[in-house]
Amino acid sequence: MTQPSDKALVPFVSVDNMMRLIHHIGIEKMITGLAAEIEADFRRWESFDKTPRVAAHSPHGVIELMPTSDGEAYGFKYVNGHPKNTSEGLQTVTAFGLLADVYTGYPTLLTEMTMLTAMRTAATSALVGKYLAPKNATTMAMIGNGAQSEFQCLAFKALCGIDTVRLFDVDPGATAKCAANLAGKGLTVVSCGSAEEAIEGAQIITTCTADKKYATILTDNMVGPGVHINAIGGDCPGKTELHRDILLRSQIFVEYPEQTRIEGEIQALDPDHPVTEIWQVITGQAEGRRNANQITLFDSVGFAIEDFSALRYIKKAIRGTVFFEPLDMLADPDDPRDLFGMLMRAV
């Protein structure tokens, strides 16, 4: 049997290896590293090919491909969204991703991205929080205590200096799970019985609910001046979390307006409602928070560049480690015209 060449072997990071890598680096340190990579890529936003994700919808959920490229590397993420999965003991969202070399077209990394997406989503939220949240914020309300919640809490601790989180979920079991997972992680954790109670004294409100039937989790009278809202659960057509009146009182920041107007909270607003692109805040081209009384809202849906940043982070992070295995994924005959000869020699 001919041995595959180096170029034909694609480094693969399994779920098991991703978890080992996260512990090897440290959760908060890795989230901070991912945020730095995302911030650097947002600074060069205009050098990316940007295209809305390619979605295959069905009555059961959606399967999406999210590609992007900076001209040197190409990345895409496969991700599904099936809210009904939870009731069947499956993940709502699973994902994997691939990085390739634009010059040769050859893949250079394949990795699980369910864990990695949770890490990069938290990193993006906290990175944006660093720019928009009121100064000296110490307390975050975490509404929706599902799979993403602990990652969010630790990201805001690591990047924004949050020391207290106030948890609420319509399912008290989810809150108990989140509180237990956060025990001993350096945060004061307060479990609350209602969304109203959770946002008491919070300078940052993160909403991350998955189920369409609890569509409006924040109403207008609940949100006082000066807070930063990090809305990550409204991320597909028909699925929003905030009452329209809150949007109208907020200065709204988005990743990529073309996508957010379809998928985000702002689908409830006029298509020309003004929004600020977060990359422009990071480069200084646009203003962020204007004063201490303003409500800032990050209407986050997740964008391909964040996955690209995460893929490149992983590619660098695994170098020289044992946290990947080479995958024999590409046929690479000695003579590129002789694919058939390669097949024959494999007898």
Place this chain on the structure above:
Amino acid sequence: MTQPSDKALVPFVSVDNMMRLIHHIGIEKMITGLAAEIEADFRRWESFDKTPRVAAHSPHGVIELMPTSDGEAYGFKYVNGHPKNTSEGLQTVTAFGLLADVYTGYPTLLTEMTMLTAMRTAATSALVGKYLAPKNATTMAMIGNGAQSEFQCLAFKALCGIDTVRLFDVDPGATAKCAANLAGKGLTVVSCGSAEEAIEGAQIITTCTADKKYATILTDNMVGPGVHINAIGGDCPGKTELHRDILLRSQIFVEYPEQTRIEGEIQALDPDHPVTEIWQVITGQAEGRRNANQITLFDSVGFAIEDFSALRYIKKAIRGTVFFEPLDMLADPDDPRDLFGMLMRAV
């Protein structure tokens, strides 16, 4: 370390296993099986989500994602096209593919597709040849003797009863390679010094050249009445193989007009030039070859449904065999809301 659940493990077919599987089944038998799968899917053409491929172009080549779904399964192929790669000892085209369950969104198969694409392209060509080539065709001219050529020759032997192939390539080394690979495979192989010589006495002409600089490999005066032309090398904007006048004399058959008008030979014609969709010939809704003197032309660019058929064929073919390995690609915690807990338990 928690063991991943069954659903979290995705069967992966490496290049090595794909080659073993092909030999286990037999090349011609597998091509015939792939053609049957493609034919069955072409018969239910209207049940597929069809979308043009998503292409990322660069000066060096193109990287494409080709998704489709029949409502139950979802498949996509990653494929690059880098004609300059050959001169650097790399494949022009490499590919891998994925099948997923529409109901859960969970991937169910990951496989190399460089070998598999060569097999499915040959299967598609010969399937179409079965419908369009003149009755009792015995001889095929194979112009362009690169990576795809041997697969084409064996496919037309298996499905159309071809017993003689006449080879030509601008590079005599490629012809020698192709002839050597086909020795002992049950075909009479004639190496020719020109395209004109190759098409002498051939009822079927297959063109499969990769290089843009030899753009017109068949001129009008070379092609007599009654032949079937299987044109597979013209498959991206600016890349065609046939002189426009041949197109004007032919009845043209395509996979998916929306894509072929951009990528195929017919990009040289008016956008409303009549073409016949091959699936309609297969279902009997449209006429194929009308008489013995007509030139039929299959302007093939490769379509996502063919990859879907190939992926489903492989998924069935590996069942109960040793030709795959389980890949730990999806995080699947016992409690789907407890991704963080899964991570913590991995310490």
